[in-house]
Amino acid sequence: MLWLITFILIVLTASYHRMSLRLTTGLIGLWLAAYLVTHDLDSFSQGLWAAFLLIFMPLNIDSLRLRLISRPMFKLMKSALPPMSQTEREALEAGTVWWDAELFSGKPEWKVLLDLPPAKLSAEEQAFIDGPVETLCAMLNDWDITRNRMDLPKEVWDYIKQQKFCGIIIPEQYGGLEFSEMAHSEIVMKLSSRSSTAAVTVMVPNSLGPAKLLLAYGTEAQKNHYLPRLAKGEEIPAFALTGPHAGSDAGAMPDTGVVCYGDFEGKKTLGIRLNWEKRYITLGPVATVLGLAFKLYDPDHLLGDKEAIGITVALIPTDTPGVSIGRRHFPLDSAFQNGPNWGKDVFIPMDWIIGGVDQVGNGWKMLVQCLATGRAISLPALSVGGAKFTSRNTGAYARIRKQFNVPIGEFEGIEEPLAHMAGQTYILDAARKVTCAALDQGEKPSVISAILKYELTERMRKVINDGMDIQGGSGICMGPRNYLGRLYQVIPVSITVEGANILTRTMMIFGQGAIRCHPYIQKEMAALSQTDAELALKQFDQVFFEHIGFFMRNYATSYWMRLTNARFIQVPGDENTRPYFRQIARLSAGFAVLADIALLTLGGALKRKERISGHFADALSNLYLCSCVLKHYQNQGSLKEDLPLLHWACQQTLYQSQQSLLAILRKLPMPQGIWVLRALFSRRPMRPLAAFLSAIAFPLGKPCNPPDDNLIHQCASLLLADSPVRDRLTHGIYINDKPDDATxxxxxxxxxxxxxxxxxxxxxxxxxxxxxxxxxxxxxxxxxxxxxxxxxxxxxxxxxxxxxxxxxxxxxxxxxxxxxxxxxx
Known part of the structure; x- marks a missing residue:
């Protein structure tokens, strides 16, 4: 038993420190030599030598390793690699990786996160928020907008245009405001705390729309023509992608454009004949220019040899003959402009394509690249605004409202949702600010943008549901006094748009993240796709064995940290935050191990195992959110008064991540030979012997627990008192003290x-x-x-x-x- 334990320790130590294959071989050889010195050369010892030679000789001799191990694995993995469409490939390549890649690594480099400068507003940006944004909020009466007008009043539309609210992201050289992503987020957040209609009206032109596409891909002539007009509100943009037969599957759109010659302004012109039907288009009914996505075909080869060119995006003035707009959808009593549009035999010249002829067929790539940042700003900002608004006002209501001569906020039954509201709002704001800081530093993290869109809209939904539960009858009776009812009604809109949440969770976060963020998967896929067979094999051999070393390191790290509850690893932070940094590191290592096991056991079938990928998404998302909470706490000065919020947020996210990993363990088709992996996370045995051995040899350490009753009481109390903590938690929303106003x-x-x-x-x-x-x-x-x-x-x-x-x-x-x-x- 002692020799066996020594052998295991050698393997784990070599794996933990990622020693080279030759050094590891040498250490195991020394162990075997020491064993032989103290034991007779019996049949068992001879078997050990034989096993050592059979395993390590091929591993250390390049020619043998290539022929006996790497070539069969290369063939196996190449045959198992699922076919990938062009739209899937472009979606996977969109944006960049950042902290998400560190979490995937199993050994996060904390400097990447902690050295990120906090997001700050310039003096000009702060003045705009304190001036025009405050004024616009004061002009808004949400009951009048949603009940009487079903639209913003004309004076509000005019003010939005005059103050360039639609030009937040447009550079000053084109007449825009050229604000940071943080300012963009703050503006949308504040507006959303007053009127979701106004917030959506402002955020759409600055998110995924013509302006963003023009800035990234437009020709100089297109920029010079459209951007000044968009900034001043002379043009109202809409982006037309979704149709009756193509929602999340944009590649299935039936909308077509055919390259041909046609008459344009009295001249024979090379252009495109378009036919389309779109729906769910925000600002569509009032738009003056459509950013239209369609599939382009060139049957007469007027542009080249390719007939099916692919998804293309063009800018089309809505007064073009054949374009039909104006009808509206009615999304859950919301008043923002949203509706269908059609085009029948609409002829446009080639220079209306965004980027010109050079960008034909690149439309999907353009869209997913722009979505990588836009999705991280607009809907998360709206979600944080809704959560802050609900927490502040419902917390106040719980202190005002009495039952049994006691403020209802003092009831234990009310404390729990109040604490949930406060803690979740802290998480949401932390994720928003940290991500905006990364965006302002030039990062374009597509996986993180999906995490933010999904997690923040879902958590906002729960916060508002808590608010409705506490409000009771006053929450369900609509009227000008009801500040929460309309917000409750509009929740599903944010859950649905810019990628439905179900698919964002089950397909995008881990499906994209496993390839983009994993340090070796993309390299292995590139090697498998090489046309030069010998070069491909050599590249695969190098990457594949580095991948094995990466897996063994994470396994050893996860094993050691589980054994010690991560007490002995070096992490940043103070006495309050270090335990949480340690748990992130522990769970990150476990996540990396399970991700590799899932890829090993399921291969290409993993993308169809959406329940498993959904749990992976939950684990990764909660690790990211917890990281943001720690960074946010540091950015705000590590204030002692905020500790209840820090503890609640970290404990909740770590517990959720742990539970997601446990769910993965229960669902993975794990071979019996690696049952010990379950002992890293779970008390639930695969068999009695495994449970017995793991209980004796591998004590599990303290698991992550959800917030306890005392912490719940502390967090709830923060919403019941007029304090700097409450003001910090809800900072940035519209607040007034008018006695005739709903809030x-x-x-x-x-x-x-x-x-x-x-x-x-x-x-x-x-x-x-x-x-x-x-x-x-x-x-x-x-x-x-x-x-x-x-x-x-x-x-x-x-x-x-x-x-x-x-x-x-x-x-x-x-x-x-x-x-x-x-x-x-």
């Missing part, structure tokens, strides 16, 4: 109730001393005043709080005529 009256009542709280405490004390009758202290003002328990000034404060409380909890009601618009006869 203003909540803010007014919150402060009035808090001001009256010490006086109510004085009345409660008098009740305990039997100086006053029992009951709600806020209703005993006259008696307390008559018995000199409180002063007149204190009585006035309680009266003011009672009036403000009533205004805040009052629910709208309507006459039948007001609801139906039809007068009774």
């Amino acid at each position: 203003g009256r909540i803010e007014v009542a919150f402060k009035a109730v808090l001001a009256a709280a010490p006086i109510e405490a004085k009345i409660k004390k008098a009740q305990k001393q039997k100086l006053l009758t029992k009951g709600d202290p806020s209703q005993l003002v006259s008696e307390a005043l008559a018995k000199s328990v409180i002063t007149q000034q204190e009585a006035d404060l309680i009266d003011k709080a009672n009036q403000a409380r009533l205004a805040a909890i009052t629910v709208d009601d309507f006459s039948p005529e007001e609801l139906t618009g039809v007068k009774r006869s």
Whole structure:
């Protein structure tokens, strides 16, 4: 047993330090020599020598390794490599990798994350947010927009155009604002806390749309013509991709363009004859220019030898003959402009293609490259705005509203969703700010953009659901006083657009991440695709054995950190954050091991195992979110007052990541010969003997646990008090103290109730001393005043709080005529 343990330690140590194959062979040879010195050369010893020679001789002699190991593996993997369409290939190659690649490595390099400068606003950007954005928010009445107008008022449209809200990303040389990605995010976040209609109207032209495509791929003539007009709002853009038969599968679009000659402005012109039908197009009904995606064909070979050229994108003025727009969809009582459009035999010249003739067939590549950044900004910003808005106002409501003479926020049943709201909002804002900082440094992380789109919209949905649960009847009765109902209704819109969340989770995050972020998979695929057979084999041999070393290192690292609960690894941070850095490192190593096992056991079939890939996506996403929380806490000065939020956020994300890895272990078709892998994560045995051995030889260490009751109480309390922590958590949304405003009256009542709280405490004390009758202290003002328990000034404060409380909890009601618009006869 001692010799066996020694052998295992040698292998694990060599793997942990990624020693070279020859050095590892030498160490094992020395172990074997030492064994032979102390034992007789019996049949068992001879068997050990034979096994050593059979295994390590081929590994260390290049010609033998190529012939006996690498060539069969090359053939096996080449046959197992699934066919990949051009659209899949271009989607996989979109954007760049960043911290996601570090998490995939199993050994994150913390400097990559922690040396990232915090995202900051310039003086000009801050002035715009404090000025035009604040003014625009004050102009918005969401009930009027969604109930009466089903659109933004004309004066709001005019103000958006005048202040260049549609030109946030357009450079100053073209008349735009040229703001940072952080400023872009802050603007959308603030608007979303006032009106989702206004937020969507502003974010779409600055996200995936004509402006972004022109900046990346347009000709100088196209930029000079369109960008100044887009910045000033003289052109309203829309991007037309999705159709009745092509949603997430853009490659299936039936919309076509045929290269031909036609009449344009009285001249015979080489161009394209288009036919299309699109739907779900935001700003489509009011657009003046469409960015249209279609499949281009050249049957007469007017452009070259290729007949099916591929997806192409063109800019088409909507007053072009044959274009039909104007009809609207009605997405869940939302008022933002969204609708279908059609084109019948629409002829356009070739120079309307974005980028000109040189960019024909490159449309899908253009789209996925632009989406890699746009998806990381707009919908995440909208989600954070919704979460901050709900946390601030519902937390205040829970302090204002009383039941059984107690603020409802003090009930344990209410504390849990309040803590969830506060913690999730902290996670969302951390991910938003850290990712914007990376984008402003030039990163274009496509996998991370998918993580943000999925995780932030889903977590925002849960925060708003919590808010609705706490609001109760006041949340479900629509009217101008209801600040949450419309936001609740519009949640599924963000879940659906820019890549439906189900597919984003099950197909994109891990499906793309496993190839883009893994240090060896893409290299192996490149070697397998080489046309030169000998060169391909040599490249594959090198990468394949590096991959094996990478796997063994991660296995040993995961094993050691599981054994010690990662106590002995070097990580950054202070006494509050180091445990979380260690757990990220531990789970990252485990994630890397399981990813390789999944690729080994499933191969190309993994992309069809969406339940497994979904759990991988959850594990990776939560590790990224936890990393962002730690970085965000550092960026904000590691404030002691924020520790409850830090602990809740880290414990929740690490627990979710751990549980996702456990779910993978239960689902992977893992061979019995590597059952020990389960012992790294799970107490659930594959067989009794495995459970017995793992319990004795490999103690599991302390697992990650979700936030406990004490932490839940601390986080909930943060939303019930007027404090700098609450203000930091909800910073950047629109806040007002107008008593006739839906959220203003909540803010007014919150402060009035808090001001009256010490006086109510004085009345409660008098009740305990039997100086006053029992009951709600806020209703005993006259008696307390008559018995000199409180002063007149204190009585006035309680009266003011009672009036403000009533205004805040009052629910709208309507006459039948007001609801139906039809007068009774």
